[in-house]
Amino acid sequence: MPRSFHISVPASSANIGPGYDVLGIGLALFLELDVTIDSKVASETNEDRNNCKLTYSEDSEGFATVPLKSDENLITRTALYVLRCNNIRSFPSGTKVHVKNPIPLGRGLGSSGAAVVAGVILGNEVGQLGFTKQRLLDYCLMIERHPDNITAAMMGGFVGSFLRDLTPAEIERREIPLSEVLPEPSGGEDTGLVPPLPPTDIGRHVKYNWNKDIKCIAIIPDFEVSTADSRGVLPQAYTSKDLVFNLQRLAVLTTALTQSPPNPDLIYPAMQDRVHQPYRKTLIPGLTEILSSVTPSTYPGLLGICLSGAGPTILALAIDNFEDIAQEIMNRFSKKQVTCRWKLLDLAYEGAQVSHT
Ligand SMILES: Nc1ncnc2c1ncn2[C@@H]1O[C@H](COP(=O)(O)OP(=O)(O)O)[C@@H](O)[C@H]1O
Numbered sequence: 001m002p003r004s005f006h007i008s009v010p011a012s013s014a015n016i017g018p019g020y021d022v023l024g025i026g027l028a029l030f031l032e033l034d035v036t037i038d039s040k041v042a043s044e045t046n047e048d049r050n051n052c053k054l055t056y057s058e059d060s061e062g063f064a065t066v067p068l069k070s071d072e073n074l075i076t077r078t079a080l081y082v083l084r085c086n087n088i089r090s091f092p093s094g095t096k097v098h099v100k101n102p103i104p105l106g107r108g109l110g111s112s113g114a115a116v117v118a119g120v121i122l123g124n125e126v127g128q129l130g131f132t133k134q135r136l137l138d139y140c141l142m143i144e145r146h147p148d149n150i151t152a153a154m155m156g157g158f159v160g161s162f163l164r165d166l167t168p169a170e171i172e173r174r175e176i177p178l179s180e181v182l183p184e185p186s187g188g189e190d191t192g193l194v195p196p197l198p199p200t201d202i203g204r205h206v207k208y209n210w211n212k213d214i215k216c217i218a219i220i221p222d223f224e225v226s227t228a229d230s231r232g233v234l235p236q237a238y239t240s241k242d243l244v245f246n247l248q249r250l251a252v253l254t255t256a257l258t259q260s261p262p263n264p265d266l267i268y269p270a271m272q273d274r275v276h277q278p279y280r281k282t283l284i285p286g287l288t289e290i291l292s293s294v295t296p297s298t299y300p301g302l303l304g305i306c307l308s309g310a311g312p313t314i315l316a317l318a319i320d321n322f323e324d325i326a327q328e329i330m331n332r333f334s335k336k337q338v339t340c341r342w343k344l345l346d347l348a349y350e351g352a353q354v355s356h357t
């Protein structure tokens, strides 16, 4: 009996200033997968060694560059990881996955988080494994190892998350190099090895309220910064002064963003950060001055501004004056020879969804 279903996963913006690796918001910009499984069309899908014919819509971000072999593409490679952990070696014959991706790659809007969440859900659905979202998060966290984007994409809304203390054996399992977790792209034979199963209940999260008047302005430069590179420029240790600076702001920000009316005098300073943004300026031309270029007094309606995820996108939270705020930031970037586009986005309150058709 042919089966078909649809998966949608939101983009996300992580950190929101002081909440490095902790805070995230799901954004209403959705990675979408249309999946059909029909053994009668197996001949069309068995060109791929794992029985999966993968296509992207032409208007997808990354259309020209993303790999289409199932053991090279992040979405299907992740799905294969979930399947193989559960003793299923490949997709059912006749699997077709069509992807529409409006999330810009490598810009700090959680494209890889969304791809990993979509891949884990894809594995769960094709393998009919019946995992809860909480267990699916464990699988995601074996691949993208910071919980902020993954949790926001899976659960939606405004979330805070952490990883529970793991036992030494669990730590060893979770720290296995990614190359040994995800199936290695190769032309060779499947080795039959079962990849490491994720420890249970790794991620803990809470969903905060969000004042729905607050909109997200994403100013997206036309260059990529890989999250790995952007984490690579961060120090190994911090002063207690800088940590206390962030902790104080984090504690205030999570409630300040729920209040009505939102208070810019509280939110703007509470979105300052000393843990990641100052170090990332080496990768993003003009970052420090861009972050101070708009304030609630110069642009009424603005609430706060920060780097989105690992950058280079800038996230401004506002209730008004969206176009002027975006234009000012784009002008600042253009002085550094960087062109940008911008999007006005609401939160994605529900997170990842599957619908059977
Ligand atoms: N929809 C997608 N399909 C395939 N690969 C993707 C997709 N989205 C993201 N990726 C992979 O993730 C990389 C970007 O990840 P990363 O550096 O973490 O940036 P981001 O901030 O966008 O998450 C891309 O270069 C690509 O390899």
Ligand SMILES: N[C@@H](CCOP(=O)(O)O)C(=O)O
Binding pocket: 012, 013, 014, 015, 020, 021, 022, 107, 108, 109, 110, 111, 112, 113, 146, 148, 149, 227, 230, 231, 276, 308, 309, 310, 311
């Ligand atoms: N906390 C992470 C978030 C990375 O987000 P992304 O959208 O850039 O993948 C970090 O700041 O490194």
